[in-house]
Amino acid sequence: NQSVPAEAGGWPTVAPSEIAFGGLDMPRALSVDEIHGIIRAFAAAAGRAVAAGFQAIEIHAAHGYLISQFLDPLSNERDDEYGGDLNGRARFLLEIVDAVRGVVPDTLPVLVRISATDWAAGGWDLDQTILISKMLKEHGVDLVDVSTGGIVAGVSIPVKPNYQVPFAEQVRAKAGVPVTAVGLITKPKQAEKILIHGEADAVEIGRAALRDPNWPLRAAHKLGVPVAEAPYAPQYVRGAY
Numbered sequence: 001n002q003s004v005p006a007e008a009g010g011w012p013t014v015a016p017s018e019i020a021f022g023g024l025d026m027p028r029a030l031s032v033d034e035i036h037g038i039i040r041a042f043a044a045a046a047g048r049a050v051a052a053g054f055q056a057i058e059i060h061a062a063h064g065y066l067i068s069q070f071l072d073p074l075s076n077e078r079d080d081e082y083g084g085d086l087n088g089r090a091r092f093l094l095e096i097v098d099a100v101r102g103v104v105p106d107t108l109p110v111l112v113r114i115s116a117t118d119w120a121a122g123g124w125d126l127d128q129t130i131l132i133s134k135m136l137k138e139h140g141v142d143l144v145d146v147s148t149g150g151i152v153a154g155v156s157i158p159v160k161p162n163y164q165v166p167f168a169e170q171v172r173a174k175a176g177v178p179v180t181a182v183g184l185i186t187k188p189k190q191a192e193k194i195l196i197h198g199e200a201d202a203v204e205i206g207r208a209a210l211r212d213p214n215w216p217l218r219a220a221h222k223l224g225v226p227v228a229e230a231p232y233a234p235q236y237v238r239g240a241y
Contacts (some may be wrong), residue, residue, distance in 0.1 A: 014027050015030065016078055022154070042096045045102050060112070062145075064151040070092040071089050072121060094135060110140060111142060116146050116168075118151040119148065126170055131175075161187065162181075164181065164183040164193055165181045165199050168200045178202075180202045217240075
């Protein structure tokens with residue numbers, strides 16, 4: 001990967017601190033005024049989503065995107081109110097949550113996706129994830145979507161089926177907030193076991209659903225979900241038999 005040069009349509013990047021990811025160009029550190037503007041932009045986007053009829057809002061605070069960069073001590077070296085200890089590094093996310101929660105109905109769920117670890121020594125880890133998940137619950141977040149990684153380049157990640165599920169289980173147990181589990185969960189019975197064992201409150205299917213957009217229907221059929229409870233459109237109900 002490499003940064004897109006300006007002559008090819010690229011633009012200068014921004015971040016909490018002047019720390020480049022891998023071989024990408026050095027970003028510029030955001031000013032506090034710019035941070036406040038981004039928080040307002042999140043709220044405005046949430047308002048548009050509500051107006052468009054969406055039934056939930058999920059804030060992406062994982063995988064090395066901007067909020068994730070603020071949370072992680074390896075990418076946030078700020079010495080102002082948006083850096084330093086966990087409370088400072090979490091401020092950006094919590095202010096976004098408050099701004100979003102303030103423009104959506106109380107009945108509309110607000111979710112946050114977070115990386116439970118960056119798999120790097122001295123970086124973001126499960127203990128900090130549990131603490132921030134408790135804060136998110138206090139700020140009106142209804143569910144934490146627990147993933148990992150994507151923040152620090154060149155780390156070793158033990159990728160295998162269910163490899164992220166233990167993180168979701170720990171957040172659920174210790175932060176007292178509903179969670180989803182993600183990552184190489186591809187089979188209906190595999191997903192069902194995670195729920196039966198209480199390791200997560202829901203399972204999210206990503207790449208498997210891209211390969212098979214009807215994954216939920218196939219899973220419902222395989223697991224014997226009653227037709228009346230399965231996600232069939234009326235014109236497809238005959239496919240359940």
